[in-house]
Amino acid sequence: MGLEQFKNRNIGTQTYRMLDLGQTPTRGSDKFKQVVKRTFKGELFVGLWVTLRAMINSLFRGELHTVKYPLEKLPISPRYRAIHDMLRLLESGHYRCIGCGLCEKICIANCISMNTRYDENQRKEVSEYTINFGRCIFCGYCAEVCPELAIVHGSRYENASEQRASFSLFEDMLTPIDKLSLQEEYDGFGAVTPYADDHIKKTPLAY
Amino acid sequence: MNAHNFIDKNKKITVTINGKTCHSTFGKTILQIARENDIYIPTMCYLTKVLPIGSCRMCMVKVDGVDGFILSCQEKATDGAVIYTQTDTLYKERQNIMKLYGVNHPLECGVCDKSGECDLQNKTTEFDIKEQNFTARDQARPVENWGHVSYDPSLCIMCEKCVRVSTEITGDEALQVKFGGYSSSIINVKKEKNYASLGEAAAVCPVGALVSTNFKYTSNAWELDKIPSSCPHCGGGCQMYYEVKRDKIYRVTNNYEFTSMCGAARFGFDYANQGVAKDAKAFEAAVKAFENAGSILFSSMISNEEAFILQKLKEKHGCKLISHEARAYQKFMQSYSRISGKNLYNGTLKALSESKGIIVLGSKINDDAPIVKYHINMASKWHRARVAYLHPIEDTEIKNIVTQFIKYEAGSEEGVAALLAEVLLQEAELPESIRSFLNDLDIGNLSAECNVGEEELFALKQSLSKKSGFSLVVGADLYAHPRAAHIAKIIALFEKYADFNVLCIPPAGNAMGVSLICELDDTIEGPTVGYNVLADFTLSALGGGDLDMPAMNQQEGTLTTFDKRVVPMHVALPYGGYVLNDIANALGLKAAYTIDYTKELPQSKGFKGIEFDRLPDSFDLVGNENRGYLLQSTEIKTDEMLEEVLDIEEFDGAVVYCCNAAEQFSPFTAKCDLLDNKTALWGSQQFAMVAKLQEGDRISFTIDGVCFSRMFKIDTSMKGTIALNPTFDMGLSSALLSSYRFSRLEFERVGRS
Numbered sequence: 035m036g037l038e039q040f041k042n043r044n045i046g047t048q049t050y051r052m053l054d055l056g057q058t059p060t061r062g063s064d065k066f067k068q069v070v071k072r073t074f075k076g077e078l079f080v081g082l083w084v085t086l087r088a089m090i091n092s093l094f095r096g097e098l099h100t101v102k103y104p105l106e107k108l109p110i111s112p113r114y115r116a117i118h119d120m121l122r123l124l125e126s127g128h129y130r131c132i133g134c135g136l137c138e139k140i141c142i143a144n145c146i147s148m149n150t151r152y153d154e155n156q157r158k159e160v161s162e163y164t165i166n167f168g169r170c171i172f173c174g175y176c177a178e179v180c181p182e183l184a185i186v187h188g189s190r191y192e193n194a195s196e197q198r199a200s201f202s203l204f205e206d207m208l209t210p211i212d213k214l215s216l217q218e219e220y221d222g223f224g225a226v227t228p229y230a231d232d233h234i235k236k237t238p239l240a241y
Numbered sequence: 242m243n244a245h246n247f248i249d250k251n252k253k254i255t256v257t258i259n260g261k262t263c264h265s266t267f268g269k270t271i272l273q274i275a276r277e278n279d280i281y282i283p284t285m286c287y288l289t290k291v292l293p294i295g296s297c298r299m300c301m302v303k304v305d306g307v308d309g310f311i312l313s314c315q316e317k318a319t320d321g322a323v324i325y326t327q328t329d330t331l332y333k334e335r336q337n338i339m340k341l342y343g344v345n346h347p348l349e350c351g352v353c354d355k356s357g358e359c360d361l362q363n364k365t366t367e368f369d370i371k372e373q374n375f376t377a378r379d380q381a382r383p384v385e386n387w388g389h390v391s392y393d394p395s396l397c398i399m400c401e402k403c404v405r406v407s408t409e410i411t412g413d414e415a416l417q418v419k420f421g422g423y424s425s426s427i428i429n430v431k432k433e434k435n436y437a438s439l440g441e442a443a444a445v446c447p448v449g450a451l452v453s454t455n456f457k458y459t460s461n462a463w464e465l466d467k468i469p470s471s472c473p474h475c476g477g478g479c480q481m482y483y484e485v486k487r488d489k490i491y492r493v494t495n496n497y498e499f500t501s502m503c504g505a506a507r508f509g510f511d512y513a514n515q516g517v518a519k520d521a522k523a524f525e526a527a528v529k530a531f532e533n534a535g536s537i538l539f540s541s542m543i544s545n546e547e548a549f550i551l552q553k554l555k556e557k558h559g560c561k562l563i564s565h566e567a568r569a570y571q572k573f574m575q576s577y578s579r580i581s582g583k584n585l586y587n588g589t590l591k592a593l594s595e596s597k598g599i600i601v602l603g604s605k606i607n608d609d610a611p612i613v614k615y616h617i618n619m620a621s622k623w624h625r626a627r628v629a630y631l632h633p634i635e636d637t638e639i640k641n642i643v644t645q646f647i648k649y650e651a652g653s654e655e656g657v658a659a660l661l662a663e664v665l666l667q668e669a670e671l672p673e674s675i676r677s678f679l680n681d682l683d684i685g686n687l688s689a690e691c692n693v694g695e696e697e698l699f700a701l702k703q704s705l706s707k708k709s710g711f712s713l714v715v716g717a718d719l720y721a722h723p724r725a726a727h728i729a730k731i732i733a734l735f736e737k738y739a740d741f742n743v744l745c746i747p748p749a750g751n752a753m754g755v756s757l758i759c760e761l762d763d764t765i766e767g768p769t770v771g772y773n774v775l776a777d778f779t780l781s782a783l784g785g786g787d788l789d790m791p792a793m794n795q796q797e798g799t800l801t802t803f804d805k806r807v808v809p810m811h812v813a814l815p816y817g818g819y820v821l822n823d824i825a826n827a828l829g830l831k832a833a834y835t836i837d838y839t840k841e842l843p844q845s846k847g848f849k850g851i852e853f854d855r856l857p858d859s860f861d862l863v864g865n866e867n868r869g870y871l872l873q874s875t876e877i878k879t880d881e882m883l884e885e886v887l888d889i890e891e892f893d894g895a896v897v898y899c900c901n902a903a904e905q906f907s908p909f910t911a912k913c914d915l916l917d918n919k920t921a922l923w924g925s926q927q928f929a930m931v932a933k934l935q936e937g938d939r940i941s942f943t944i945d946g947v948c949f950s951r952m953f954k955i956d957t958s959m960k961g962t963i964a965l966n967p968t969f970d971m972g973l974s975s976a977l978l979s980s981y982r983f984s985r986l987e988f989e990r991v992g993r994s
Contacts, residue, residue: 134351135461150458156384158352158458181351238376 110189112222115172118165119188119220120208127214130184131204133158137176137185145169146176163204167193178224186220254320259327271313271324272300276862282326283335283367285342285360286400287314288445289498289864291409292623294401299338299364302326310334336368342398343370345379353396355449357462361398377423387429389508389915390439390451394426397450403427403442410501411437411611412618412642427451434638436504436904436916437611444497444507455508455915456492465491469858471800471808471868472506473542473793474906476747477612478802479506480858480868483794483813490794490813499864503611504904508915510794510813514782517789517818524819527770527788528827530778535767536561538774540976541750542782542907544798544810545848546838548751548758550825551772557829560770561762564755565979566748568763569720571756574745576726578877580733584757585805585847585874587736588712588744594619596712596742598627598705600661602732603654604716606630607638608903610746613714613803618642620712627704631657631693632718633983634898634965637958645701651892651963651983653691655724658731659886660687664698665705669738678883690889712742720748721981727884746803749906754801757846757872772821773908775973780821783908783972791816792909797836797853799869807848808869809856847872895932895986897922897966899944899978905969922951924964929955931962932986935993942988947974950991 059065091097101108110116122129133150145166153159177186188207193200209217252267256274263278270293275282285297293314301310305323310331318324325331342361350356382394399418404427407416415431415438427450429435443451465484472479472493480500484492490510495502531537537551537560555562578584593599594616607614620626621642630636630643633651649657663679671679688695705711713735719728735741747753755761769776772790779786782793795816799807822835832838839856842848849870856869904916911918922940929935934953941950949966959965964986968975 132352133458134356135464136351139461139463150460152454152458235372237373 110191112220114189114191115174115177115187115223116189116191117167117187117193117202118176118207119186120163120204121184121186121217121220122209122211122214124214124217127211129160129204129208130182131160131163132182132184133160134181136179136181140175140179142173142175143169143171160204164201165207166199166201167195168197168199174223177220177222180224183220183225186225187223252320254318256318256320256322256324258324265318267320268317271302271304271311271316271318271322273863274318275313275324275326279862280326282313283364284314285338285364285398285447286402288402288405290501291402291405294405296399296401297338299335301331301334303328303331332368336370339365339368339370340373340375343373344375344377345395346398347395352458353449354452354457354462355396355446359449360447380424382426385429386454387435387439388432389436389454389504390443391454391457392427392429393450393452396448397427398448399425399427400447402445402447403451406441406445406501407438409619409622410615411441411503412615412621413438413638414641415439416442434903436508437502437615440504440507441497441501444494444502453492453508460486460491467494468811468813470794470810470813471802472502473544473751473800473810474505474509474910475503475610475612475749476541476752476800476803477503477506477610478800478804478806478808479503479612480808480860480866481506483510485813488815496860499860499866501612501615503615505611505906505910505913505916509904509910509913511914512783512909512912513792513795513814514784514789514816514818515814517791517816519818520788523788524823524827527778527780527819527824530768530770530787531560531824531828532558533768534558534560534770534778536563536762536765536769537772538563538765538769538776538976539755539772540564540774540907541567541748541752541755542773542793542909543751543755544793544796544835545751545754545758545801545807545842546798546835547772547821548755549838549842550821550830550835552759553830554825554828555760561764561766562759563763563765563769564752564759564761565976566717566720566750567752567755567759568761569725569979570745570747570752571761573720573725573729574756576729577733577745579880579882580730581736582877582879583874584877585872586743586745587874588714588742590616590744590804592710592742593617593712593714593744595624596620596626596710597624597708598629598711599714600629600631600701600712601714602631602657602661602716603718603722604714604746605632605634605636605898605900606714606716606746607636608900609716609749610803611903613744613746614639617712617714624710627708629701629704631661633961634963635960638903645697645704647693647697647701648961649691649693650889651896651898652722652889652981653693654719654722655728655731655886656687656691656889657693658719658728660684660691660693660698662731662734664702666734666739667702671734671738672881674881675734675738675883682886687886710742711739712744714744714746716746717748718982721979723890723981724887727886730883744803749901751800753803753805754799754807757801757848758843771973773973774976779973781973783912786973789818791818791820796820797834799839799842799853799856801872805847805872805874806866806869807842807856807872809853809858845875847875849873892983892985894962895924895928896963896983897942897944897986898963899968899982899984900965901967901969902965905967907969908972908975911969911972918970920951920967920970921954922949922964922966923954923956923959925959925961926955926957927960928962928964929953932964932988937993939991939993940988941991942986944984945978945980947971947977 138146138148147164149162151161250268254267256263258280263274265274282300284300286294300313302313303325304311385392404416408414415435419426419428443453465486467482472481479502482494483490493507493510627644629645631647736743771779780788780790782790794813798810836853839853840850857867859867936955938953
């Protein structure tokens with residue numbers, strides 16, 4: 035598209051359609067007459083009818099245009115960063131977190147705190163894990179750094195609480211074991227790219 | 242190593258490394274010269290404090306005129322050599338070495354404890370290893386739990402550092418290589434009393450193969466704050482870091498390239514007096530108690546500054562200062578210096594480790610001062626030193642380094658010292674009075690009294706002939722001996738006239754510092770105040786006293802070490818209560834902090850007027866120690882008066898020897914969870930017969946007013962009629978023991994269990 039029409043600043047040659055607004059009263063009696071006419075002719079109700087019609091449509095004809103927020107919510111993007119979820123392994127149901135501590139290290143708000151221990155199966159076990167949501171800035175670094183896709187940003191964004199320091203425990207964020215089948219694989223911030231396999235360098239195997 | 246004897250170490254040489262001209266002396270390896278000159282050569286298996294291992298080949302360098310590469314860690318530089326440390330071929334070789342290390346190395350850095358401080362991780366990144374072209378069949382290698390340390394063979398890179406420290410440093414040879422090509426691994430051949438070796442091994446392990454079991458998987462290395470400090474337990478003042486997170490000590494590490502630590506230092510860190518708040522009422526009472534005190538009793542677990550505060554209080558209020566162990570040591574050293582002419586002994590640990598002949602007298606050295614034993618072991622391993630161990634009890638733990646064990650009768654230390662002097666000072670140039678003292682000794686009688694054969698002494702003399710560089714290590718048995726003053730004089734002859742490197746190992750804690758700073762008294766008078774000692778009013782860092790005090794890892798201050806070095810300690814854990822300085826301030830002294838006294842420590846005794854915050858705490862690139870400062874020896878007027886050797890009090894029948902087990906020194910180590918704190922009266926089968934005791938008998942006996950209730954247990958490795966009685970578990974009473982360490986056992990039977 036050329037730029038000619040934008041460069042043409044001569045508005046006088048455009049074909050504007052003028053509205054017929056009638057004559058503006060100049061005399062006092064004419065002005066008074068116009069006020070009386072507008073007040074009693076019912077123009078007010080023309081406007082009110084627009085609102086009323088919308089109300090009737092939404093209440094009785096099911097043509098609601100907004101979301102009934104606390105009762106219903108809009109779907110959000112997988113890249114949205116809200117309250118964290120802790121995911122489980124789909125096969126065994128064991129939580130994915132290996133206690134590597136990278137989320138704790140990378141957290142720029144210093145809101146993640148964890149303790150780990152040596153468990154009976156000679157594995158590293160997370161014995162305590164909290165996130166202080168009063169401090170969390172939902173930057174998403176923890177989800178991005180997590181090597182196991184264990185900590186991810188979920189979709190719970192209602193953070194109102196009675197205290198500024200509202201902590202969340204590991205168990206609160208962990209997928210309930212009975213809802214494991216509903217756990218969705220995360221494809222948001224920090225997830226593996228769709229073509230990750232193509233970039234992996236393979237190691238020779240002796241068997 | 243023997244070749245060292247023939248090398249002229251003073252010959253100056255010049256080498257060129259990467260175009261830089263480096264001046265050094267002959268006998269140093271290329272790597273040492275490079276490090277002196279701040280030139281980087283990558284290494285994986287090199288550990289400065291042991292002999293070159295040469296298992297990794299990372300330190301290869303190119304030398305002009307030499308085909309192939311040279312291992313810079315082993316090869317001594319020759320004059321005029323032109324050396325290159327970074328070339329393209331070297332880089333590729335090193336890359337391949339790192340790739341080989343990576344074969345089947347589990348990719349579990351995420352949970353590995355070493356992650357973040359791992360040599361393998363660092364070097365893999367440094368050499369840009371992005372892919373692996375080597376492969377080998379992986380094998381099942383289960384994790385082994387060795388007690389204090391667990392071993393994961395699949396993470397092990399077989400650098401052999403751990404084996405070397407257990408052989409060359411700690412000396413109990415607990416770890417060995419099990420050879421088998423790709424399936425080689427490290428094995429632990431000593432299942433008991435292996436704290437020190439395992440701790441050292443875990444410290445030097447460049448990967449996560451050897452990790453403290455207690456620490457394993459509890460924290461990432463980078464989350465821990467390293468607080469530099471010094472270990473207060475035995476008086477060695479070893480360099481250490483407390484690694485702390487959220488007011489909890491997770492582990493103790495050290496500058497393992499250059500220094501070593503015993504098990505107590507490494508695993509005995511949880512003795513803090515925590516959860517203490519300021520108790521104003523108890524504080525008032527404490528101030529009052531100090532005002533009325535006739536004597537202040539204190540143990541050796543005290544910093545130089547606190548000891549100085551007590552000394553100032555003595556000067557102000559005229560109370561007596563009582564610290565039995567330190568007092569005995571002080572008297573011993575005073576007497577010693579009347580011969581040697583200096584207020585400190587001349588010995589150092591470094592000289593000890595370079596000795597060719599070592600005599601240990603009057604100390605169960607492996608238990609009393611492990612770090613001294615390590616240095617004896619170094620001399621034994623590096624210089625094939627002859628080690629003569631003179632003691633009434635044979636110690637099987639040091640059998641491998643002792644070349645001659647001479648057993649003497651308990652109580653006959655004076656005679657033994659005189660016999661040693663007679664035999665070893667024959668060629669020395671002695672003043673007339675001393676020569677005649679030695680000539681007048683009734684050797685036959687002495688040797689019979691001490692039960693030391695003349696042929697044994699002759700053999701000792703023979704073994705030391707044609708050697709030079711001798712050390713004499715004496716210990717706590719002598720200090721509380723009734724004839725300590727005279728023994729000290731005889732020992733001092735070795736320093737003064739035979740050029741021996743003499744170490745008078747102070748009793749556990751900061752006894753040396755206390756003996757230098759405080760004017761101690763012998764007898765207790767009036768109402769008593771005790772600092773970590775049970776008294777009428779007790780200040781205690783162990784809990785259970787009338788007023789709480791901070792433990793050594795909760796306060797700043799300095800310690801005096803075996804090396805006569807004043808080293809700083811820093812605060813590892815917070816403390817909420819009152820400290821000794823608060824009491825001193827209430828009594829009229831004036832100092833904002835305890836460490837304000839560091840610069841005021843008595844310069845007449847060799848301390849320097851350096852402020853605490855200016856004390857250095859580091860090592861240079863080649864391991865020269867720059868921690869705190871060395872005490873300056875001061876001249877003392879000598880009088881060469883030797884007396885006659887007295888007949889000994891006989892110790893026949895069942896005898897007990899107050900001696901803590903290895904890695905236990907005081908009630909503070911007793912508090913530590915990781916240290917073995919089982920106590921019993923340990924004796925041999927023979928002892929059981931003499932004392933008419935059976936295994937499992939519970940008896941009670943009293944030494945210096947401290948009542949012990951002990952179960953008797955038979956230790957089959959022991960011989961003779963002397964049993965070992967630990968004292969570390971006696972809490973606030975431990976420091977009340979003041980007499981000679983051997984005593985006749987007079988007991989009451991309490992029962993059996």
